[in-house]
Amino acid sequence: MTTPIMSVTDIGKHFGGLVALKGITADFREGQITAIIGPNGAGKSTFFNILSGALKPSTGTLKFRGTDMAGVAQHDYVHRGIARSYQITNIFPNLSVLENVRVAAQAFRSRFNIWTDRGTLHDVEERAQRTLVSVGLSAKSDTLAKFLAHGQQRALEIAISLVAEPALLLLDEPTAGMGPEETREMVTLIEKLAAERTILLVEHKMKMILGLSDRVLVLHHGQLLADGTPKEIQANAEVRRVYLGQNDGYA
Incomplete structure (x- = not known):
């Protein structure tokens, strides 16, 4: 098997006496949509x-493409x-x-020096326009962001993440606050984006997760209870007991 794009080994996290995570080990393969629930x-x-x-992490290791990320600052992840x-x-x-x-795009291109003369960054405008096309917002390019619908604002935020052309995109509850129609539109967008990159997401909408994800x-209680395909997760009696029975709606 190929090297996973990201792997975690025995990850733990504590905040003083509170143990938030304990002993989580998992590999994330390229080209998959993985949900964390x-x-x-x-x-x-x-x-x-x-x-x-x-x-x-307080304990354990995280590697991205085989490289230990322990000494990497958050702003360098992108x-x-x-x-x-x-x-x-x-x-x-x-x-x-x-x-x-x-x-x-300018911040990424100039290593977070947003005061660089825009005229020297010839690819910035093109990259921004191309990214808006990828999330379906090119027709709204001149609209103030505050006037977008909620789902469009979430798509804009994803576009901001995409200007770095990441190999791995992490989405934190991408359909939060959305009704069924906006949720379906976001699912379509995520499926489109997954054709070119690996996606990890946290979500609560179980019907969406089970229909969208390759892996869950x-x-x-801070530990890995189950790891498998949507069908395997649905069939897992312990998962159904602690979670699926409590939350099985689309919206």
């Missing part, structure tokens, strides 16, 4: 923050090929859609 308080957010570099969107929409509401993405990790 679990009841409230299961450790999903902590685990996701470790995967994205926002937190360092330059290694890892990008993340957040549960709470993180955009500039008073900038246009294009300007939001162009600022991100289930956390419970």
